[in-house]
Amino acid sequence: MNCPDCGEPAEATDRYCENCGGSLQLRRTPSGGPIGRVGDAGCVGCGSAVAADGFCETCGRAQPAGRDRMEYDLELVAGVSDRGRARVRNEDSMAFGVVGPSGSPQTVVAVVCDGVGSTERADSASQTAVDAALESIVDSLLSGSSPRSATEDGAAAAYAATSELARPNSPETAPSCTFVSAVVTSSEITVGWIGDSRAYWVSSSPDVPSRRLTTDDTLVAQLVAAGMDEEEASASLNAHALARWVGADAEQAPPHVTVLKPEAPGRLLLCSDGLWNYLPDAESLAAKVADAEPLKVAAELTSIANELGGHDNITVVVVPWEGRVP
Secondary structure, three states: OEOOOOOOEOOOOOOEOOOOOOEOOEEEOOOOOOOOOOOOOOOOOOOOOEOOOOEEOOOOOEOOOHHHEEEEEOOOOEEEEEOOOOOOOOOEEEEEEEEOOOOOOOEEEEEEEEEOOOOOOHHHHHHHHHHHHHHHHHHHHHOOOOHHHHHHHHHHHHHHHHHOOOOOOOHHHOOEEOEEEEEEOOOOEEEEEEOOOEEEEEEOOOOOOOEEOOOOOEHHHHHHHOOOOHHHHHOOOOOOOEOOOEEOOOOOOOOEEEEEOOOOOEEEEEEOHHHHOOOOOHHHHHHHOOOOOHHHHHHHHHHHHHHOOOOOOEEEEEEEEOOOOO
8 A cells, every 4th residue: 555645655554654654544634623724734625735715726615714614524424513603613623534544444433522612712622622532542443442442542532631721720611522422333333422412323214213322411311311301301490501521620431332233324423512402303304414425414404503593503424324334
């Protein structure tokens, strides 16, 4: 094989190029999010050079502007993160990558974090958490860990990274975020979460139902689990307050983990509450998901959330699954 960055020959088992140091086993979104001038890292669609006017010189795609609108497309996984219509800034973050040589991808890893708006530097918390979690999950997988163990390692890395952002004298406003991750292989999907960012399975078969894969870590979810009627629970004081989150002031514990072995092709969706507040159940999401490429699906769902009000930041990551890594 050859290094995708510099073209130098490499062994299939090498993790990094000996010539340029680039990763040979991972194609991922930019660490740190959109840094510097838009287009410095190449087109978000095809990777080609971006002209000074902000459009790709090859495919013509307009490039997103900073954190207000982030779009990344790795073909096997794509995502959109948007500020929405009401918030001053985008405090959501996403990171994802394809593990394995470029000619034979093995696994897709994705992470979405939603910064807790009542804490300081929530955008830094979410970006730090997704980067740390993605790197940890990938390292664990390449070291031979199971997807479940790698998911737990990723959550622990997110806790550790966000804790370093806290100011010693103000723990009550420690930068914090929610967390949801996915490890997608040819046989199963492993999802981990802390907080109220969600994962959904949207089936492509009429014989296999779509379903939500996560349960929110909120007061209302705890009340419903205890037997209270959902409408009554939702009317309770601070019903939607988080019971768990990632941050220096959080009680560190392993993430919830679930494993899905799909019975038919479909799509995995990871999202923040900026989307699911408008489309909360799997059936309503499935009704809006067209048979299209992952980036188009993510962009369409983001547009729907904005059209319905866009009161919060919106992040959607889409991973198609067809019984194998496509």
